[in-house]
Amino acid sequence: MTKIKRFEDIKAWQKARELVRDIYEITSKGSFAKDYSLKDQIRRASVSVMSNIAEGFSRQTDKEFIQFLHVAKGSGSEVQSQLYVALDLKYISEATFKELYELLEETIRLISGFVRYLKGG
Numbered sequence: 275m276t277k278i279k280r281f282e283d284i285k286a287w288q289k290a291r292e293l294v295r296d297i298y299e300i301t302s303k304g305s306f307a308k309d310y311s312l313k314d315q316i317r318r319a320s321v322s323v324m325s326n327i328a329e330g331f332s333r334q335t336d337k338e339f340i341q342f343l344h345v346a347k348g349s350g351s352e353v354q355s356q357l358y359v360a361l362d363l364k365y366i367s368e369a370t371f372k373e374l375y376e377l378l379e380e381t382i383r384l385i386s387g388f389v390r391y392l393k394g395g
Contacts, residue, residue, distance in 0.1 A: 281331035286384035290324035290346070293377050297353070300374070306365035316356040322349035323381065336392045343389050350382045 281287050297320040300306060301313040323346045330342025354375055361371045 278331075281328040284327060284331065284388065286343075286346075286381055286388055287324060287327040287331075289377065289381040289384060290320075290327060290350075293353070293374070293381060294320045294324055296374060296377065300360075300366055300370060304365065305363070306360060309363070309365065312356065312359060312363075312365075316353055316360070319349045319352040319356065322346070323353070327385070340389050340392055343385050343392075347382050347385050350378050350385070354378050 278284060294317075297316055301317060306313060326342045326346035326349065330339040330346070333339050333342065357366070357371055357374055357378075360366045361368065366374075
């Protein structure tokens with residue numbers, strides 16, 4: 275595997291960045307934009323995925339990095355759960371829900387794979 279020199283080179287971070295862009299887009303429209311609590315929570319959780327990957331990258335050890343990657347995965351699951359709320363409240367369509375949920379699943383898989391790599395397995 276090629277040595278990663280910057281957190282921006284991490285595929286999971288790139289997917290998380292895509293997620294943040296999509297979350298900000300859907301939360302700035304219609305009823306979602308007016309639900310300040312859910313809007314703020316889902317935005318912060320999506321940014322947390324991206325931020326924890328970047329912050330973990332700057333840590334001194336793989337053990338610390340892995341800890342931050344686990345936090346990023348947890349934030350991804352939090353966003354998935356919040357998407358159900360948005361769907362149930364009809365803030366987003368079923369198609370949008372599926373698209374974002376699948377993007378999160380891919381991001382979480384990438385993070386899990388990176389954890390396995392860092393653990394040497």
